[in-house]
Amino acid sequence: MTVTIVDHPLAQSILTMLRDRRTGQIEFRKGLVRLGRLMGYEVARSFPVSEVEVETPLGARARGVRLEVGDVVIIQILRAAMPMVEGLLKVFPMARMGVISARRREESHERGSMDFQIEMNYVRIPRIGRETTVMIVDPMLATGSTMLAAMRAIEERGEPGRMILINAIGTRQAVERVLAKKPVDIYLAAIDPEINEDGYIVPGLGDAGDRAYGEA
Numbered sequence: 001m002t003v004t005i006v007d008h009p010l011a012q013s014i015l016t017m018l019r020d021r022r023t024g025q026i027e028f029r030k031g032l033v034r035l036g037r038l039m040g041y042e043v044a045r046s047f048p049v050s051e052v053e054v055e056t057p058l059g060a061r062a063r064g065v066r067l068e069v070g071d072v073v074i075i076q077i078l079r080a081a082m083p084m085v086e087g088l089l090k091v092f093p094m095a096r097m098g099v100i101s102a103r104r105r106e107e108s109h110e111r112g113s114m115d116f117q118i119e120m121n122y123v124r125i126p127r128i129g130r131e132t133t134v135m136i137v138d139p140m141l142a143t144g145s146t147m148l149a150a151m152r153a154i155e156e157r158g159e160p161g162r163m164i165l166i167n168a169i170g171t172r173q174a175v176e177r178v179l180a181k182k183p184v185d186i187y188l189a190a191i192d193p194e195i196n197e198d199g200y201i202v203p204g205l206g207d208a209g210d211r212a213y214g215e216a
């Protein structure tokens with residue numbers, strides 16, 4: 001169970017661009033792709049490496065390493081996770097993929113509550129076993145309601161050996177809420193100080209799905 005803030009200056013500068021209200025849809029999506037890739041590099045550090053030896057075109061032997069990622073399933077939470085997953089796949093191209101469509105029911109949310117009802121219309125997850133590392137991707141971890149619902153849906157289909165959450169911005173409340181349910185590893189570019197009465201992260205970056213794909 002770890003919480004890692006990805007503080008690489010490039011990740012932080014992309015996050016700043018994402019937060020900026022002047023950033024348009026195309027640059028916003030591109031930024032999420034780049035952030036997903038950078039966060040993937042940080043996640044890759046947590047896997048073991050084995051020592052290998054190869055022969056170069058010069059006929060010489062070179063000692064090196066191979067990253068042992070094993071069986072990986074990346075789960076994208078629609079809509080907003082799609083660009084981040086595109087970047088993450090550059091780091092873990094061998095991953096199998098799952099999809100969960102989730103929407104916070106904002107119409108039934110009580111102002112100030114840390115709980116949202118989550119509408120899930122589509123859950124398609126490949127086989128998961130003890131040997132599997134599941135990475136759940138969603139740029140925003142606000143109240144944690146969506147993530148907890150996704151984790152329940154995944155667990156109904158199998159118990160992975162390791163679960164990693166990859167989020168651009170989270171709140172302390174959501175991180176604590178998730179960790180109280182399961183000892184997962186969480187990677188974030190930032191933990192923001194506040195969540196407002198409507199369940200939006202402050203300062204945050206607004207509605208990630210709307211900014212990436214248009215207001216819905």
Ligand SMILES: O=P(O)(O)OC[C@H]1O[C@H](OP(=O)(O)OP(=O)(O)O)[C@H](O)[C@@H]1O
Nearest residue numbers: 079080103104141142143144145146209
């Ligand atoms: O931690 P929570 O309080 O559950 O909030 C986080 C969720 O809210 C957003 O999804 P939204 O319901 O807006 O759907 P969208 O991605 O289609 O915009 C975001 O993409 C997360 O999935």
Ligand SMILES: O=c1cc[nH]c(=O)[nH]1
Nearest residue numbers: 142200201206207208
């Ligand atoms: O600030 C927030 C909270 C939930 N979902 C978002 O897209 N943004």
Ligand SMILES: [Mg+2]
Nearest residue numbers: 207208209210
């Ligand atoms: Mg949204």
